Amino acid sequence: MERKIDSYLPFILKSINIARIENNTILIGDRRAYPFKKEFVACHSIEEVAVAIETMVTQGGGPMRAAMVGMLFLAGKADRGEIKPSADIFIKAKERLQITRPTNTTMARILEDLVDIICKEIEIGKSLESAVQGYIDNFQKEYEKSYFTMAEIGSGLIEDGDGVLTMCFAETSFILTIALALEQGKNIKVYSPETRPYLQGARLTAPCLMEIGADVTLITDSMCAHVMSQGKIQKYMTAVDIVTSDGWVANKIGTFQNAVTANYHGIPYFPLAIDPDMTRKGRESIIIEERDPEEVKMIRGVPTTRPDMKAYYPAFDIVPPHLISGIITPKGLISAYGLGNVYKNWGKE
Amino acid sequence: MERKIDSYLPFILKSINIARIENNTILIGDRRAYPFKKEFVACHSIEEVAVAIETMVTQGGGPMRAAMVGMLFLAGKADRGEIKPSADIFIKAKERLQITRPTNTTMARILEDLVDIICKEIEIGKSLESAVQGYIDNFQKEYEKSYFTMAEIGSGLIEDGDGVLTMCFAETSFILTIALALEQGKNIKVYSPETRPYLQGARLTAPCLMEIGADVTLITDSMCAHVMSQGKIQKYMTAVDIVTSDGWVANKIGTFQNAVTANYHGIPYFPLAIDPDMTRKGRESIIIEERDPEEVKMIRGVPTTRPDMKAYYPAFDIVPPHLISGIITPKGLISAYGLGNVYKNWGKE
Numbered sequence: 001m002e003r004k005i006d007s008y009l010p011f012i013l014k015s016i017n018i019a020r021i022e023n024n025t026i027l028i029g030d031r032r033a034y035p036f037k038k039e040f041v042a043c044h045s046i047e048e049v050a051v052a053i054e055t056m057v058t059q060g061g062g063p064m065r066a067a068m069v070g071m072l073f074l075a076g077k078a079d080r081g082e083i084k085p086s087a088d089i090f091i092k093a094k095e096r097l098q099i100t101r102p103t104n105t106t107m108a109r110i111l112e113d114l115v116d117i118i119c120k121e122i123e124i125g126k127s128l129e130s131a132v133q134g135y136i137d138n139f140q141k142e143y144e145k146s147y148f149t150m151a152e153i154g155s156g157l158i159e160d161g162d163g164v165l166t167m168c169f170a171e172t173s174f175i176l177t178i179a180l181a182l183e184q185g186k187n188i189k190v191y192s193p194e195t196r197p198y199l200q201g202a203r204l205t206a207p208c209l210m211e212i213g214a215d216v217t218l219i220t221d222s223m224c225a226h227v228m229s230q231g232k233i234q235k236y237m238t239a240v241d242i243v244t245s246d247g248w249v250a251n252k253i254g255t256f257q258n259a260v261t262a263n264y265h266g267i268p269y270f271p272l273a274i275d276p277d278m279t280r281k282g283r284e285s286i287i288i289e290e291r292d293p294e295e296v297k298m299i300r301g302v303p304t305t306r307p308d309m310k311a312y313y314p315a316f317d318i319v320p321p322h323l324i325s326g327i328i329t330p331k332g333l334i335s336a337y338g339l340g341n342v343y344k345n346w347g348k349e
Numbered sequence: 350m351e352r353k354i355d356s357y358l359p360f361i362l363k364s365i366n367i368a369r370i371e372n373n374t375i376l377i378g379d380r381r382a383y384p385f386k387k388e389f390v391a392c393h394s395i396e397e398v399a400v401a402i403e404t405m406v407t408q409g410g411g412p413m414r415a416a417m418v419g420m421l422f423l424a425g426k427a428d429r430g431e432i433k434p435s436a437d438i439f440i441k442a443k444e445r446l447q448i449t450r451p452t453n454t455t456m457a458r459i460l461e462d463l464v465d466i467i468c469k470e471i472e473i474g475k476s477l478e479s480a481v482q483g484y485i486d487n488f489q490k491e492y493e494k495s496y497f498t499m500a501e502i503g504s505g506l507i508e509d510g511d512g513v514l515t516m517c518f519a520e521t522s523f524i525l526t527i528a529l530a531l532e533q534g535k536n537i538k539v540y541s542p543e544t545r546p547y548l549q550g551a552r553l554t555a556p557c558l559m560e561i562g563a564d565v566t567l568i569t570d571s572m573c574a575h576v577m578s579q580g581k582i583q584k585y586m587t588a589v590d591i592v593t594s595d596g597w598v599a600n601k602i603g604t605f606q607n608a609v610t611a612n613y614h615g616i617p618y619f620p621l622a623i624d625p626d627m628t629r630k631g632r633e634s635i636i637i638e639e640r641d642p643e644e645v646k647m648i649r650g651v652p653t654t655r656p657d658m659k660a661y662y663p664a665f666d667i668v669p670p671h672l673i674s675g676i677i678t679p680k681g682l683i684s685a686y687g688l689g690n691v692y693k694n695w696g697k698e
Contacts, residue, residue, distance in 0.1 A: 035655045191661075194645070194653060196545060196569040202646070202653040210658065218645055218660040220545040222570040222603030226666040229605065254571030256578065260610045296543070296567055297551070299648040304543060304551040306384045309559065311567040312540075317575035 005144045005172070008179040010211035011038060012204070013172055015140065018062050019069040026073050028052050028066050031059055035207035046070050046093040053100040060171045060239075064107045067097045068136050071114050075128035085128060087119045103241075103289070106275055110139070146274055146330035147172050153328045154237060155180035157270060162234040163189045165224060165262070168252035169200040169208075170239035173272040173328075177237065178214050190216045191233065193224055195252060197295045197313065221254050225261035236262040236269045237328075242286055243276040245343070247321030247336025250286045256317035259324070268325035276329065276339050278346035289315045354493045354521070357528040359560035360387060361553070362521055364489065367411050368418040375422050377401050377415050380408055384556035395419050395442040402449040408549075409520045409588075413456045416446040417485050420463050424477035434477060436468045452590070452638070455624055459488070495623055495679035496521050502677045503586060504529035506619060511583040512538045514573060514611070517601035518549040518557075519588035522621035522677075526586065527563050539565045540582065542573055544601060546644045546662065570603050574610035585611040585618045586677075591635055592625040594692070596670030596685025599635045605666035608673070617674035625678065625688050627695035638664045 006014045017029040017040075026049055027040040041057045043049045049070040053063045074093055078085035094111040101107055114135060121131045154177030158164060166174055181188055190209050195201035202218055209216035219227060227233055236258060242250040249255070249271050259269045280286065293311035297304055305311075321336035331342050355363045366378040366389075375398055376389040390406045392398045398419040402412045423442055427434035443460040450456055463484060470480045503526030507513060515523055530537055539558050544550035551567055558565035568576060576582055585607060591599040598604070598620050608618045629635065642660035646653055654660075670685035683691050 036652070193571070194545070196543070196571055199653050202658075206658055207655050210655065216659065218654055218658050220570065220602070220645055220662075222542070222545055222606065223661070223663060223666075225606030225609055226602060226663055227661075229666070253569070253575060257571065257574030257606065257610050260574055260613045261606050264609045264613070296569055300651045300653065302649045302651045303385070304548050304649065305567055306556050306559065309551075309555055309567050310565065312572070312576070313569075314572060314575055317572075317578070 003148065005147060005176065008176055008183075008212065009172065010175065010208040013175060013208065015065065018058060019066040021069060021073055021076070026066075026069055028057050029062070030057050031062065031204060032056055035203060043070075046074060046096055049073075050096045050100050053097070060169060063101050063104065064110060067100075067107055067111060068114065068132075068139070070097060071111070071118070072129065072132045072136060075118065075132040079127050079129045085122050087115075087122060090115050090118045105277065143274075147176055149330045150272055150274065150328050151176035151180045153333050154270065154272060155184060155186075157268075157328075157333070158186060158188055158235055160186045161188070162186070163191060163227075163232045165191045165193075165227070165233045165236045165258065165267075166205060167193055167201070167238045167255045167258055168195045169204040170237065170272060173239055173274060174205075174237055175208055175212065177272070178209060179212050182212070182214060188215070189232070190214050191224075191227055192216055192218055193221045193254065193258075194218060195254060196221055197299070199299070200252065224254075224258045225264075228261055228265040228267060233262070233265070233267055236267055238269075238271055240271045240273045241316055242280065243271065243273045243327060243339070244280040244282060244285055245276065245278045245340055246281050247324060247327070247339055248283050248286065249273075249319040249324060249327075249336075250288070250316050251319070253314055253317050256319045259319045263323050269319070269323060270326055270328050270333075271319070271324060272328045274330060276327070276343055276346070278339070278343050283318055283320070286316075286318055288317070291315045352497065354496060354525065357525055357561065358521065359524065359557040362524060362557065364414065367407060368415040370418060370422055370425070375415075375418055377406050378411070379406050380411065380553060381405055384552060392419075395423060395445055398422075399445050399449050402446070409518060412450050412453065413459060416449075416456055416460060417463065417481075417488070419446060420460070420467070421478065421481045421485060424467065424481040428476050428478045434471050436464075436471055439464050439467045452636075454626065492623075496525050498679045499621055499623065499677050500525035500529045502682050503619065503621060504533060504535075506617075506677075506682075507535060507537055507584055509535045510537070511535070512540060512576075512581045514540045514542075514576070514582045514585045514607065514616075515554060516542055516550070516587045516604045516607055517544045518553040519586065519621060522588055522623060523554075523586055524557055524561065526621070527558060528561050531561070531563060537564070538581070539563050540573075540576055541565055541567055542570045542603065542607075543567060544603060545570055546648070548648070549601065573607045574613075577610060577614040577616060582611070582614070582616055585616055587618075587620055589620045589622045590665055591629065592620065592622040592676060592688070593629040593631060593634055594625065594627045594689055595630050596673060596676070596688055597632050597635065598622075598668040598673060598676075598685075599637070599665050600668070602663055602666050605668045608668045612672050618668070618672060619675055619677050619682075620668070620673060621677045623679060625676070625692055625695070627688070627692050632667055632669070635665075635667055637666070640664045
């Protein structure tokens with residue numbers, strides 16, 4: 001019997017709650033409101049979807065699905081004659097969506113694919129909506145397969161009795177890893193650092209893990225090494241924003257410092273990477289986004305210091321390959337030094 | 350010309366703003382309100398002073414002065430005949446104040462000294478107030494001497510162009526170190542982590558440094574190692590809550606993790622310790638206070654996660670001696686392995 005990924009996942013990670021079309025409206029799950037409220041932002045145009053992505057209504061893997069659903073919405077409108085089925089409209093939509101997350105190369109590629117398909121369908125006068133829906137269904141199937149592969153590897157690395165530290169919100173790859181470990185009957189504890197300034201750990205990771213029945217404990221970002229020193233942590237796992245071809249990992253700020261202290265304590269670090277970026281090489285190929293320092297001076301809108309204080313907000317940090325015990329990918333558990341060989345056909349497949 | 354410590358210090362660290370008597374009222378500087386407001390809590394009894402200490406109106410070195418000022422207040426009342434000058438009243442006051450901070454052995458010792466002096470004065474019928482005031486003045490003079498010695502050592506370790514990382518609120522020892530480095534004409538930058546959950550870095554350290562004209566940048570606790578990796582940090586300095594006789598340091602949670610990552614980056618760590626505790630030995634002699642986990646789930650009263658989330662709040666962590674480059678004390682810069690020799694007459698002086 002085929003396993004359904006959504007049956008393992010918490011509310012905000014189920015595909016229909018990331019983004020869906022209902023009554024001619026695009027509904028995007030509002031991750032800013034979670035876990036305080038389960039709300040959706042209603043969008044009626046590509047521009048509204050783009051703004052929703054830009055204002056962090058959805059994040060992580062969410063914008064990719066929101067963008068696809070946006071294109072599906074537009075295709076339906078064209079099929080019903082509400083807009084002209086012209087290539088121009090779809091190309092403009094693609095370009096608007098692509099600039100919402102300039103570093104998300106996977107989303108950019110998907111949008112290119114979708115516009116190619118749509119343009120071909122326009123030429124031969126077929127239903128655009130069913131072509132886009134077919135692409136999304138196929139994409140979702142491949143993605144689910146990749147996630148199950150990664151989560152099988154991840155859950156296999158977790159032993160009965162383990163404590164697992166994570167950082168930020170590692171979404172489906174990590175949540176599914178924990179879900180499978182629980183399904184395997186393993187008694188495990190997960191520690192989720194709150195992940196200042198944006199609190200992804202407190203707001204998203206910890207509540208999602210609680211929802212799937214995991215034993216999760218919220219800590220502050222300053223407690224990770226201490227919890228390790230107490231013997232409470234046996235594995236450290238995070239998602240990644242980028243893995244370079246030579247095994248440098250960029251992820252949410254704090255990931256690197258935990259990797260250093262994990263290494264000090266002899267705790268292995270396993271990043272989960274669905275798509276290593278073989279076009280990049282070395283630390284220098286990664287540009288760290290600096291966000292508005294005002295965010296460091298507030299928490300959920302409440303000031304933490306003088307309004308005229310200087311602050312600094314690098315949003316990501318970089319882990320060198322020697323601190324990585326193995327990268328969990330859809331192609332297996334790979335040495336940070338061995339990606340080149342495994343992904344030698346990357347981009348040509 | 351004698352230097353006055355208060356002329357170097359920011360508002361909340363000046364002795365009269367920590368605690369003073371004004372119009373028969375004890376005024377304690379409210380560190381919970383700072384830097385948003387400069388307020389004082391008015392106390393009219395030892396019980397009110399004790400509650401103020403317990404509810405974190407003052408912290409760090411503050412309770413010690415507040416307790417002394419509380420005894421001065423009581424002595425004045427006895428001199429004026431408003432209360433009976435009986436040893437019992439002062440012993441009860443001492444005991445009430447001592448239990449507000451059971452781990453603060455310095456405060457406990459001062460209160461014992463004060464009650465001894467008061468009891469002797471009661472016997473011979475002399476002014477209690479002037480005896481207590483004399484003790485406080487002498488204590489303050491000795492303390493100022495110790496702080497200047499430590500800050501001379503600390504500022505001597507900081508070189509022109511250095512970036513200095515701290516953690517939590519290292520109060521007078523660190524603020525004076527930076528003040529002297531600035532007086533020496535050194536161009537330095539200080540990085541202050543916000544210090545979750547109680548935000549001592551954001552609320553106290555960073556504003557205090559700004560007030561004395563230092564170039565300070567607020568970061569989150571997750572950014573320390575990244576800022577080190579960028580070459581922005583050359584020295585790491587904190588206060589301590591305890592130093593054991595064999596060089597183990599306990600301080601606010603997060604101190605240890607920065608010590609590990611500083612060591613990884615080749616950055617020396619210098620804790621500032623006015624009074625090593627030679628009665629303790631080894632990690633096991635230090636008990637880590639665990640505070641209410643609800644504090645991890647809030648920031649200044651605003652919830653950061655589900656109300657039913659499990660959380661964990663160890664308030665301190667422990668740095669092993671091999672991660673310490675030297676302990677700055679009133680007796681000099683001492684190897685963490687060399688305290689025993691330098692403090693061999695501890696408690697007998």
